[in-house]
Amino acid sequence: xxxxxxxxxxxxxxxxxxxxxxxxxxxxxxxxxxxxxxxxxxxxxxxxxxxxxxxxxxxxxxxxxxxxxxxxxxxxxxxxxxxxxxxxxxxxxxxxxxxxxxxxxxxxxxxxxxxxxxxxxxxxxxxxxxxxxxxxxxxxxxxxxxxxxxxxxxxxxxxxxxxxxxxxxxxxxxxxxxxxxxxxxxxxxxxxxxxxxxxxxxxxxxxxxxxxxxxxxxxxxxxxxxxxxxxxxxxxxxxxxxxxxxxxxxxxxxxxxxxxxxxxxxxxxxxxxxxx
Amino acid sequence: xxxxxxxxxxxxxxxxxxxxxxxxxxxxxxxxxxxxxxxxxxxxxxxxxxxxxxxxxxxxxxxxxxxxxxxxxxxxxxxxxxxxxxxxxxxxxxxxxxxxxxxxxxxxxxxxxxxxxxxxxxxxxxxxxxxxxxxxxxxxxxxxxxxxxxxxxxxxxxxxxxxxxxxxxxxxxxxxxxxxxxxxxxxxxxxxxxxxxxxxxxxxxxxxxxxxxxxxxxxxxxxxxxxxxxxxxxxxxxxxxxxxxxxxxxxxxxxxxxxxxxxxxxxxxxxxxxxxxxxxxxxxxxxxxxxxxxxxxxxxxxxxxxxxxxxxxxxxxxxxxxxxx
Numbered sequence: 390x391x392x393x394x395x396x397x398x399x400x401x402x403x404x405x406x407x408x409x410x411x412x413x414x415x416x417x418x419x420x421x422x423x424x425x426x427x428x429x430x431x432x433x434x435x436x437x438x439x440x441x442x443x444x445x446x447x448x449x450x451x452x453x454x455x456x457x458x459x460x461x462x463x464x465x466x467x468x469x470x471x472x473x474x475x476x477x478x479x480x481x482x483x484x485x486x487x488x489x490x491x492x493x494x495x496x497x498x499x500x501x502x503x504x505x506x507x508x509x510x511x512x513x514x515x516x517x518x519x520x521x522x523x524x525x526x527x528x529x530x531x532x533x534x535x536x537x538x539x540x541x542x543x544x545x546x547x548x549x550x551x552x553x554x555x556x557x558x559x560x561x562x563x564x565x566x567x568x569x570x571x572x573x574x575x576x577x578x579x580x581x582x583x584x585x586x587x588x589x590x591x592x593x594x595x596x597x598x599x600x601x602x603x604x605x606x607x608x609x610x611x612x613x614x615x616x617x618x619x620x621x622x623x624x625x626x627x628x629x630x631x632x633x634x635x636x637x638x639x640x641x642x643x644x645x646x647x648x649x650x651x652x653x654x655x656x657x658x659x660x661x662x663x664x665x
Numbered sequence: 666x667x668x669x670x671x672x673x674x675x676x677x678x679x680x681x682x683x684x685x686x687x688x689x690x691x692x693x694x695x696x697x698x699x700x701x702x703x704x705x706x707x708x709x710x711x712x713x714x715x716x717x718x719x720x721x722x723x724x725x726x727x728x729x730x731x732x733x734x735x736x737x738x739x740x741x742x743x744x745x746x747x748x749x750x751x752x753x754x755x756x757x758x759x760x761x762x763x764x765x766x767x768x769x770x771x772x773x774x775x776x777x778x779x780x781x782x783x784x785x786x787x788x789x790x791x792x793x794x795x796x797x798x799x800x801x802x803x804x805x806x807x808x809x810x811x812x813x814x815x816x817x818x819x820x821x822x823x824x825x826x827x828x829x830x831x832x833x834x835x836x837x838x839x840x841x842x843x844x845x846x847x848x849x850x851x852x853x854x855x856x857x858x859x860x861x862x863x864x865x866x867x868x869x870x871x872x873x874x875x876x877x878x879x880x881x882x883x884x885x886x887x888x889x890x891x892x893x894x895x896x897x898x899x900x901x902x903x904x905x906x907x908x909x910x911x912x913x914x915x916x917x918x919x920x921x922x923x924x925x926x927x928x929x930x931x932x933x934x935x936x937x938x939x940x941x942x943x944x945x946x947x948x949x950x951x952x953x954x955x956x957x958x959x960x961x962x963x964x965x966x967x968x969x970x971x972x973x974x975x976x977x978x979x980x981x982x983x984x985x986x987x988x989x990x
Contacts, residue, residue, distance in 0.1 A: 400786055404794040407783060411801035411862065415808055417827065418816045434827050476707040483704035495705055496986065502712050506971060508925040508944045509964040512951040513723035536715040543708055597809045599926040600944075604952055615811040619930055622815050629819050636812040647807030 418640070421633040422446065429630050445634035452621060452635070454609055462596065462613040465527055469534035470591040473542050474584060476535070481546035482572065486555075496544075503540035507533075508600045515604050525608040533601055538591035545590075549583030550576065589650045593643055614639050726961035733955045748962035758946075758963070762970060765942040768853065769922045769974070775861045776917050777910075780868025785898070787873035799870065806866035814930040817859045821845040846932045849939035856931050856940065860921060868913055875909045876902065915978040922971055943967040 421429060425442050428435035449455065484492060518529045553576050561571040599615045606612050609620075621635045729735075730744040752758045783802070787795055808816075821828050823844045832840035845851045883901045892900060903910070925944045928934065934941035934949055941949060947967060951960015972979070 400789050401791065401794045403786060404790050404798040407786075408797050408801035411798075411805040411866070414813065414816045414820060414862070415804045417820060418812070421819065430825055432825075432830075434825070434830055476711065479704040480708035483701040487701040487704075489701040492701070493986070495709060497983065498709070498712060500982065500986070502716055504919055504975075505716055506919075506923045506944075506964075506968055508923050509947060509967045509971075510719055510723050511948060512957055512960045512964060513719045513726060515952065516726060516957065517719060517722055532711075533715055536711050539708060539711060593807075593809070597811060597926075599811055599930070600948070604948075615809070615926075618811050618815060622818070627822075627824075629822070629825070632815055633819060636815045640807075640809050640812040643809050644804065644807050648803060 415640075415644075418633050418636055421629055422637045424630060426630060445630035446638070448628075448631045449621070449635040449638055452617075452624075452631075455617070457610055458612055458614050458617045461527060461611065465530050465534060465613060466592055466595040469531050469595050470538065470588050472531070472535045473539045473591055474588055477539055477542035477546050477587070478580075478584075480543050481550050482576075484543070485547045485550035496547075499540045499543050502536075503544065505540075507537060511600050511604050514601060518605050525606050525611040527611065529605060530602060530613070534595045534598060537598070538587075538594050541590060542587045545587050546580065546583050549580050553579050585650055589646060592646065596643060723961050723964060726958055727965045729958040729961075731956075731958035731961075736955075736957065744958070748959050749966070752959065752962050752966060758966070761941055761943055761946045762966075765922065765967075766970070766974070768857075768942055769918060772857055772860050772864075772921045773914060773917045775857070776864045776868060776921075777914055779861065780865045780913075781872055781910075783865060783869035784872025784876065785902070787869060788876045802866035802870055805862055806870070808863065810863070810926045811930060813859060813863055814927060817855060818931065821855050847936060849936065852932050852936065852940045856927055859927055859931070860924060864917060864920070868917070871913065872906070872909065875906050879905050911978060911981070915975055918974055919971065922974065923967075943970070 420436075420438055422445050423438035423441040423443075424435060425438075425440050428439065480495075483489070484496060514529075514533065515524075518524055521529070523529050557575050557579075558568075558571045561575045562568065566574065597615060598613070599619075602613050602616050606616070618635055618639050622632050625631050727748055728743055728745060730742040730747065735742055783798075787798060790798065820826055823829065823842060826845075828845075829840055829843055832843075843851075845855050879902065883905070884897060887897050887901050922942075923944055924942075925948070928940060928942050928945050929948070932940060934945045938946075938949070943963065944967060947960050947963040950963055951957050
């Protein structure tokens with residue numbers, strides 16, 4: 390009898406255990422960030438922050454250049470994502486709605502670019518940016534990040550544009566809209582989920598990017614948050630409270646964005662895959 | 666219809682409508698041949714400039730003797746295939762390459778197995794437990810790589826790390842003060858746990874989403890034929906989701922093979938450079954030891970190995986795209 394009960398309960402039990410496994414590191418980050426130091430450095434871990442404190446957060450926020458780097462990260466991320474969306478929207482419209490010579494080749498190039506090993510080519514980027522005398526500038530980062538997220542954005546938006554029935558556009562044009570007007574009034578609103586899914590992906594990619602900024606921007610004032618986080622860890626050594634507070638500050642925007650938009654992200658990724 | 670844009674099809678429509686517009690429409694008709702090219706121009710130009718040119722530049726650098734001296738004096742010293750013969754002739758390169766391949770294979774097998782099992786589990790759960798598990802997966806998935814790396818350093822910290830505490834209290838007392846980053850195998854263990862933890866949600870959630878598209882009738886028919894869970898998986902789920910499995914495995918191979926941040930941020934390829942995978946090796950040789958030409962050659966070799974690992978799937982995709990377009 391015990392066995393059959395176990396048999397029926399196992400998916401639920403497994404789910405709870407797996408939830409714990411996957412959520413624990415995230416929980417531990419926040420919990421440590423709020424714990425008093427004596428609870429962090431104790432031989433028996435304190436599982437909950439019993440006397441929560443914000444001192445680690447103020448330490449992280451007061452660290453050298455934090456706000457400059459927040460500004461850098463936001464600038465680089467928002468500009469690169471916006472640029473890639475605009476560029477990709479134009480291209481995806483052409484690819485999904487028009488027939489022209491070179492269309493196939495363009496799609497193939499985008500697919501190849503999507504697999505490009507950026508991390509591996511950092512030396513070439515270093516030489517190019519150095520020769521242009523643009524090391525320690527945000528501009529090369531923005532340009533590189535834009536192209537980094539562009540292929541995914543083009544290929545995914547292509548699926549979304551293709552999913553909008555052509556008749557909608559045509560009937561808008563019968564009603565006297567130009568093609569551009571039809572696009573703005575009819576298609577664009579229907580693309581909102583696709584735009585959200587792709588911008589979410591872009592935001593996460595750029596916000597996280599590490600190897601490129603590691604070699605291109607040695608000057609601390611020109612760096613972004615991922616680099617700050619690793620150097621923070623080195624500077625503050627075994628101050629795990631401060632390190633976890635810094636990690637929390639870095640992770641929170643993505644966590645919030647992702648939890649809100651994850652349904653669209655999943656739908657976006659799979660619909661992109663199915664519609665190719 | 667072949668080389669024309671579909672705008673042609675919509676053209677007769679406005680003629681039925683108001684009369685005043687023909688001249689501009691004709692003008693538009695003339696430019697319209699160029700419209701698609703104009704639309705793809707920014708994307709194509711940006712990609713060619715920033716990716717294509719860099720690839721070419723990378724190739725050129727790999728045939729140069731480029732060290733700090735040449736860099737500072739701005740001289741170009743071609744040295745033919747010297748970098749390649751040196752790299753391919755060194756045992757270091759081959760051990761790093763072999764390590765990279767084994768590392769990738771181990772991670773991808775773990776990710777795909779765990780991801781598929783959890784994805785199938787999601788499909789069997791009640792709505793409340795499913796939501797709970799989905800929440801856990803989404804949290805891990807959304808965690809930024811660099812933040813996750815610092816958290817894993819804390820979990821596996823030698824002193825006061827919760828992993829060592831748990832192992833100790835489970836009776837494994839020698840682990841109470843274990844230094845995870847002191848050995849090659851244990852460092853790789855931490856990196857692998859980190860990568861698998863972060864990658865499984867993508868596979869699991871997408872697999873679950875994909876299973877919801879399988880028609881229920883297929884399972885009904887299978888269970889009428891007396892198929893058990895395993896048989897149902899091999900005869901219905903797997904064949905139906907084969908494209909998904911192929912695509913996901915391919916993506917994971919690429920992602921794991923070129924993963925730099927996790928490997929580098931956990932221990933910078935240490936101890937004693939024993940956890941360097943190819944991207945980290947190229948970085949350390951090229952940027953760290955300032956043998957820029959050598960680093961470029963290693964990165965070209967890395968790309969070649971990556972292409973070889975993914976050639977099978979790449980061919981499938983390209984062929985399929987050709988057929989579809």
